[in-house]
Amino acid sequence: MKKLVSLAMAALLVAVAGCSGGGQSATPSDGQKSGAATGEKVTLTYALWDKNQMPAMEEIAKKFHEANPNVDIKIELTPNKQYWTKMEAAATGGTLPDVFWINGPRIIKYAANDVLLPLDEQIKADGVDLGNYPKALVDLYTYDGKTFALPKDFDTIGLWYNKKLFDDAKVPYPDETWDWNKLKEAAKKLTDEKKGIWGIAAAPYGQDNYYNTIFQAGGSVISEDRKSSGFDKPETIEGLKLWVDMINDKVSPSAAQMSETESTQLFESGKVAMVYSGSWMASAFNGNEYTKDKVDVAYLPKGKENTSVIHGLGNVIAANTKHPKEAWEFVKYLGSKEAAEIQASKGAAIPAFNGTQDTWVKSMPNFNLKIFIDQAANAKAYPISKDTAKWAKLETDYMTKAWAGQMSVEDAAKELAQKMNELLAQE
Amino acid sequence: MSSQLQPEVHAAARPKPAKPLNRMKRSDWLWAYLMIAPTLLGLGLFYIWPVVQTIYLSFTKWGGFGKYKWTGVDNYVLLFQDPNLWIALKNTLIYTVLAVPASIAISILIAVLLNQKIKGISFYRTLYFLPVVTMAAAVAMVWRWLYNADYGLINYLLGTVGIQGPRWISDPDIALYAVIIVAVWSSIGYNMVIFLAGLQGIPRSYYEAAEIDGAGPVRMFFTITLPLLTPSIFFVSITSLIGAFQVFDLIYLMIGKLGNPAAESTQTVAYLFFTNGFESGNGGYAAAVAVVLLVLILIVTAIQMKMQKKWVHYD
Structure with missing residues (x-):
């Protein structure tokens, strides 16, 4: 008996561990049934991950419900860290939400595995003009000639800085003339070891930090054809080194310190004077008593090339949704000018709908948000491939080692490139 | 007097010998199986079947969202060449070898202390049990702050007496031990309750007899309490060992942050499972x-x- 108990206990472990074990994904049942036709009540789930954008999304859902009283929108918020874990399991089990946010790194995987509804027919039938959105974003969500998402928003990176710390150290505020040297110089002047203040937070983040400098140095993360890694290029390594050098020069907290206290947290509490971060931080900084009046944002310091990284989210529909018609109506509304204006006025994110970005810029007049829109013009697309998640994990592992000084930047980048190439060859 | 009592207690504690099984009627068997059928079904469906599936899936390669193809032992060949597996095994072993005995020893000690008649005993018992009813996520969050090397309470207190505290959760050499401390702290309450139950099953007469024979409290602990507590210790050690081998939540929540230099030196087997x-x-x-x-x-x-x-005494 006791043996049985211990066996059962061991089994329990694997049962818990292997809970996603289902092999076949469920097939969509009665997919044709449409609530609008029968006039019955329909509830659509809408999954997203950003708490800062909840007020805007709730407002949009409310407006949609007013226009379509038979459709209720249930918003499901999952923190970013767990969102894709959850979606992965949901997609495997055939229980994806009807409508959900997607990002660049995931789109090809989801589109190629037939879990998303292609939108071309609906777009044509309803006369939706894709020219309303930046081309880079429409392209990002086109796979195999089919459109899978309507662009929701876009984000670019800016140099956020603490005006008070700049004033204290008598350093002029950053402007469009800044380059890497100016950045390093200012970081040095702003650092005050005695007070525990650093010039900049050089965290090992791709989109926020090193993707920008890699592109500026003329390097790349992945080749145009998405078949080989760019991490072994000398230009790429130069873009990475800028950050690690600043840690070694002690003008930034160490990687260990920033893993315990997030770089934006350090910035929000006046411990670091500068941080590279996205337009998505604007509403958080605006809602924080300390940063509201003390910080502003400027153009990224220039490298050899005047560029940065751009990325944007899209709204997609699950292929097996029970209410494809209502889901499309909702996605169409999410992609409309009206919804874009709501997003913009709440300061949630830069709406993808051309011509509405100005509303966003004016929504927080205390920050120079125009730089985010201006930078979009020269920005390069966020690097992705069919299975971005596989090499992104490796990238994190190697960059962590380089940032912590456990490996030299060159060795880490070269080894990463080699392993990444092996993975890309399998895609 | 007390020595005469002993056999009586034993006789009362011992259950009557059951009827030999072969004499049971067929219908008795049938009823027995019917009674356990719901549990057996649940066990089979939710525990055994997933185990079988997991074993099957370990011979496949995944494309995306549950699409897979049979690849034989490829995964195992790759796995045993993966340096991460050996690091994870080493970490899991260190974790288990340190956390389990420490937790058991401290729990027994506290259980014995809380088995006395002291004022406000239920207050103390509640205090020690509190971590058990707290979510692991909350425990990890609070400890993350306590451990924060720059702004945390622990290093602040160490600083007041002139000690420069370590980087608890981001130093690769220390982080695993920092997690073990939290794991021991949060498991004491549960183990303590089991030991308390075990302690209360030990007849008082043994202690009375020992007292008359002139044994001190330490002697009594080692010759009466500990041997008679072995069934509880056995149970706790089996469950904690299995728990320790599967440790994931604390490490994921306390260490597993983008860019933590200690991430590699704290990854356990269950963590490796999760990331992959x-x-x-x-x-x-x-x-x-x-x-x-x-x-x-x-x-x-x-x-x-x-x-x-060799070491568990059932009576």
């Missing part, structure tokens, strides 16, 4: 990790079962 299965989407590979862990736990548990005859 849920972060990089290598379901088949992750299943192979789970199978390795299963085999490991089965071996350790089997050894414990064999060893119990």
Whole structure:
């Protein structure tokens, strides 16, 4: 008996561990049934991950419900860290939400595995003009000639800085003339070891930090054809080194310190004077008593090339949704000018709908948000491939080692490139 | 007087010998199976079947969202060449060897102390049990702040007496031990309750007899309490060992942050399973990790079962 108990206990472990074990994904049942036709009540789930954008999304859902009283929108918020874990399991089990946010790194995987509804027919039938959105974003969500998402928003990176710390150290505020040297110089002047203040937070983040400098140095993360890694290029390594050098020069907290206290947290509490971060931080900084009046944002310091990284989210529909018609109506509304204006006025994110970005810029007049829109013009697309998640994990592992000084930047980048190439060859 | 009492207690505690099974009627068997059928079904459906599936999946490679193809032992070949597996095994072993005995020893000590008649005993019992009813996520969050090397309470207190505290959760050499401390702290309450129950099953008469014979409290602890507590210790050590082999939540929540230099030196087997299965989407590979862990736990548990005859006293 006791043996049985211990066996059962061991089994329990694997049962818990292997809970996603289902092999076949469920097939969509009665997919044709449409609530609008029968006039019955329909509830659509809408999954997203950003708490800062909840007020805007709730407002949009409310407006949609007013226009379509038979459709209720249930918003499901999952923190970013767990969102894709959850979606992965949901997609495997055939229980994806009807409508959900997607990002660049995931789109090809989801589109190629037939879990998303292609939108071309609906777009044509309803006369939706894709020219309303930046081309880079429409392209990002086109796979195999089919459109899978309507662009929701876009984000670019800016140099956020603490005006008070700049004033204290008598350093002029950053402007469009800044380059890497100016950045390093200012970081040095702003650092005050005695007070525990650093010039900049050089965290090992791709989109926020090193993707920008890699592109500026003329390097790349992945080749145009998405078949080989760019991490072994000398230009790429130069873009990475800028950050690690600043840690070694002690003008930034160490990687260990920033893993315990997030770089934006350090910035929000006046411990670091500068941080590279996205337009998505604007509403958080605006809602924080300390940063509201003390910080502003400027153009990224220039490298050899005047560029940065751009990325944007899209709204997609699950292929097996029970209410494809209502889901499309909702996605169409999410992609409309009206919804874009709501997003913009709440300061949630830069709406993808051309011509509405100005509303966003004016929504927080205390920050120079125009730089985010201006930078979009020269920005390069966020690097992705069919299975971005596989090499992104490796990238994190190697960059962590380089940032912590456990490996030299060159060795880490070269080894990463080699392993990444092996993975890309399998895609 | 007390020595006369002893056999009586024994006789009362011992259950009556059951009827020999072969004399049972067929209908008795049928009823017995019917009674346990719901549990058996649940066990089979939710525990045994997933185990079988996991083993099957460990021989496959995943494309995306549950699409897979049979690849034979490829996953295992790759797995045993993966330096991460050996790091994870080493970390899991260190964790288990340190956390389990420490937790058991401290729990017994506290259980014995809380088995006395002191004022406000239920207050103390509640205090020690509190971590058990707290979510692991909350525990990890609070400890993350306490451990914060720059702004945390622990290093602040150490600083007031002139000690420069370590980087608890981001120093690769220390982080694992920092997690072990939290794991021991949060498991004491649960183990303590089991030991308390065990202690209360020990007849008072033994202690009375020992007292008359002139034994001190330490002697009594080692010759009466500890031997008679061995069934509880056995139970706790089996469950904690299995728990320790599967440790994931604390490490994921306290260490597993983007860019933590201690991430590699704290990854455990269950953590390796998680990152492969849920972060990089290598379901088949992750299943192979789970199978390795299963085999490991089965071996350790089997050894414990064999060893119990040597040290567990049921009466």
